[in-house]
Amino acid sequence: MAWCGAASGVELLPIFGNQRDITMATSEIIPESGPVHPSGGTVYATPYIAPAHGFVGLGERPKKFNEKDFKRWQQKMLFYLTTLNLARFLQEDAPDLGENPDRQTVAVVDAWKHSDFLCKNYILNGLDNALYNVYSPMVNAKALWESLERKYKTEDAGSKKFVVDKFLDFKMVDSKTVISQVQEFQLILHDIHAEGMVLGESFQVAASIEKLPPTWKDFKNYLKHKRKEMKLEDLIVRLRRIIASPRKRPIIIIKKPRQMWSSK
Numbered sequence: 001m002a003w004c005g006a007a008s009g010v011e012l013l014p015i016f017g018n019q020r021d022i023t024m025a026t027s028e029i030i031p032e033s034g035p036v037h038p039s040g041g042t043v044y045a046t047p048y049i050a051p052a053h054g055f056v057g058l059g060e061r062p063k064k065f066n067e068k069d070f071k072r073w074q075q076k077m078l079f080y081l082t083t084l085n086l087a088r089f090l091q092e093d094a095p096d097l098g099e100n101p102d103r104q105t106v107a108v109v110d111a112w113k114h115s116d117f118l119c120k121n122y123i124l125n126g127l128d129n130a131l132y133n134v135y136s137p138m139v140n141a142k143a144l145w146e147s148l149e150r151k152y153k154t155e156d157a158g159s160k161k162f163v164v165d166k167f168l169d170f171k172m173v174d175s176k177t178v179i180s181q182v183q184e185f186q187l188i189l190h191d192i193h194a195e196g197m198v199l200g201e202s203f204q205v206a207a208s209i210e211k212l213p214p215t216w217k218d219f220k221n222y223l224k225h226k227r228k229e230m231k232l233e234d235l236i237v238r239l240r241r242i243i244a245s246p247r248k249r250p251i252i253i254i255k256k257p258r259q260m261w262s263s264k
Helices: 019-029 070-083 102-125 129-135 141-169 178-194 201-210 214-224 232-244
Strands: 001-004 012-014
Touching: 012 141, 070 102, 070 141, 102 141, 129 141, 129 201, 178 201, 178 232, 201 232
Parallel strands: none
Antiparallel strands: 001 012
């Protein structure tokens, strides 16, 4: 933690806030020459982003990432780091010391490195042991975060393709109940939505109608020519009514193959 010496040089006070706040605060507390510590050295104020320990409870720490559902884990970790005032280190590079830096510049850079170290290790501790060993050599929080994104966002893109393929390949059959298959199709639609792909309800209804089994051909044509838009819930209610009514239920006709008889 960075400390600021009071004017008497006896008590050390922690400095919080951004660089502008620190500059304003230290201009009132520290003379240009800097206060003198009892040991004889000058004490310089350095910026430090204080973790908000009073705001975050231990229960809010994200569960360890085990290569599943990266997007959700990333969002939770980002929120966690934000509550600790450390999220900015996911995008920042270390400040440049420049040539012949003075002590205060060195102290500022050291304080930045300390906060970056905290941010990096919060992320590492959010990985399971196998991933921790892989990513622990990363030089800073930004490099670690970007490396995780490059690997697992690409894999997320692969999972999107998998869900889309399931959607396109899904076909209802006569050997299963229509309602159970509609519910199965709804789960696929839910997976598509979870991957960030938004499908309008009209499209979902049209797709569900198109997926109905072959024996529902007349009903499919009837719905296609209806001008009034229908919600997915309305479609399911109508299907339930049809199934509950034997007179309206489509009849499955099974044709037996002809037997060929030969005279001896």
